[in-house]
Amino acid sequence: MKKLEIHILPFIEALERFAIRLETQGASQSQVYIKANSVKEFLHYLEQKGITKLSQINQKRVDEYFEYLKNRPLETKNGTMSPAYLLKHRECVLRFIEFVLSQQQEIGHGQSGIQIRIDKSETAPKEILLENEVELLFDACGDNLLGIRDKAILSLLYGCGLRRKEALQLDISEIDLNKGRVHIDKSKTKHARDVPMSTKVQQNIEEYLFNVRNLMLDSNSDLTSFLITERGTQMNDGTLGKVIERLSKKINIGKVVTCHLLRHSIATHLHRYMIIEDVAKFLGHQSLDSTMIYTHLKNEYYG
Template sequence: MKKLELNTITFIEALERFSIRLQTQGASERQVSSKTNGVNEFLHYLEQNSIAKLSQINQKLVSRYFEYLRNRPLETKDGTMSTAYLLKHRESVLRFIEFVMNQQNEIGQGQSGIQIRIDKTEKLPKEILLENEIEVLFNACDSSLLGIRDKAILSLLYGCGLRRKEALQLEINEIDLNKGRIHIDKSKTKNARDIPMSAKVQQNIEEYLFNVRNLMLDTTSELTSFLITERGTEMSDSALAKMMERLSEKVNMGKSITCHLLRHSIATHLHRNMTIEDVAKFLGHTCLDSTMIYTHLKNEYYG
């Protein structure tokens, strides 16, 4: 949709300040454009409904707006907005409302009191790896240098539930073997967290760190990235994807092994014995809505 023109000066100025805040927080140009366009559409809706003050934004008004979005026909093809679009739009609107409220009161992310329920059925992961399949996957990593490294990668993605980017950006000084935990500073949500390592995960991490990584590195290298290639270079996104594809073909269990699948799997397994709040903390979620999918998966797979 083309950017809709705003006429209310208060709205225009607030949107400009919001854009500047996103930039100072380190958002990419694409993220700034996406979020401001989403908020622009929301503010235009307010104008069309005779709302001229930001203080008039409340739960009832926001709920009505998203009900309108759900049912609004698409301009270029048949149907209505996808769940993915609605989720992105919700993120933009919630962050804007928090920004506006924070001009008067100190509130954090997720503390606006506004809730926007989106049916996530379309985006739910359709499958996870069961515990026995996880065991098969780990056993597929042999005792070679690459096998030991790959097992360490699985330990990060499944054992610690790291996001793909978090694993790739992990530095060796963020692994505390004395306390048995990993510190994630570069998080998708900008919120740092500490993740405990099980004894087996720590054993896999240590074996790679002390017996493999140093052999892959050039003796003069000062590379601090935890994950590296066999050539001693920092592991890229594509290299990690190829490694997962290779493992997927090796175990041949009829499921495409991806970083996200491993994260979904550990979250579902943990939720069998942990509260959804504890699972959210483990995963680094700032909003429980993002974690509720694991209640669905737990019920689907384990009853």
């Protein structure tokens, strides 16, 4: 749909301003391109329906558009859009509508009054680790240097619920042991947050920081990344994946453990004792829509 064109001047100008806003917020060129194209398709659809003013965008128009998207055939292969793609498209359209409204009034994230509901049943996680399975995972780490480091990794991914990329980008300066929290500055949502550490999580983090990390580093190294390899280099995505894969094979519980599964698991476990709004805050979600899957998982696993 990249060849679609829009001709109404207010639409063109709004799209250009939206792209500039994305750039100023730190979005990469590829993300600006992808998000702008999603919005462009939305505006093209409105043009085809005779909509000529941004003020005419309302819940009814948005509902009609996403009903159209759900059934629109793909250009490159058979079938229609996956729920995952629809969710990405939803995010772009909502942020654009908020941007347009913000030109006339002060409005925050998720306050446009427009709701777009996508059936996430195909993309929602189907399973989690139970608490005893998480314990097995920690036990599988062992007490040698790599084992202590791996416990620190699990403490970030499960104990703090960090996203994979957040853990990899974490700097030692963002670990506040005095206040017992981890500061996440480089977040997927571009919103910083502070994540509390439980006593056990903090113990694992401290043992790695004070007794292991310095031994893995070269004496002349000035590397400040929290997660490093045994060779003293910054850990990358592939190495982190191999660590989790190795631990998953060790416990052999019939589930494939991944970084994201650990995040899903802690969110579900916390929701047994916390309201959904607090779980969303812990995870760094800006919309409750993203967090509601854990209500389903909690009910499925714990009733």
